[in-house]
Amino acid sequence: MVRRALRSRTLRRVKVKTPGNSVKTHFRKRKPKIAHCGKCGAILKGIARETPRKIQNMPKTRKKVMRPFSGVLCTKCSRALFKEKAKSLR
Numbered sequence: 669m670v671r672r673a674l675r676s677r678t679l680r681r682v683k684v685k686t687p688g689n690s691v692k693t694h695f696r697k698r699k700p701k702i703a704h705c706g707k708c709g710a711i712l713k714g715i716a717r718e719t720p721r722k723i724q725n726m727p728k729t730r731k732k733v734m735r736p737f738s739g740v741l742c743t744k745c746s747r748a749l750f751k752e753k754a755k756s757l758r
């Protein structure tokens with residue numbers, strides 16, 4: 669049996685194949701929730717779902733889409749916002 673701290677479900681269990689050809693359970697941190705739109709709650713696509721430490725070493729293009737409000741609003745909501753802003757300029 670593993671040590672007491674690892675018996676809770678705080679950490680997720682990952683089965684890993686070792687070089688000696690046996691399968692062992694590794695305990696890893698859980699991934700954060702998927703990013704959602706701040707307005708309608710839809711899932712944001714193209715945004716990495718990883719721990720902050722892993723995201724730090726990722727390229728910019730894997731972290732977000734190259735568009736204003738990319739990590740905050742979904743495409744539909746951001747388009748609507750741009751349209752409204754363009755209307756107010758007239």
Ligand SMILES: [Zn+2]
Nearest residue numbers: 705708742745
């Ligand atoms: Zn939205």
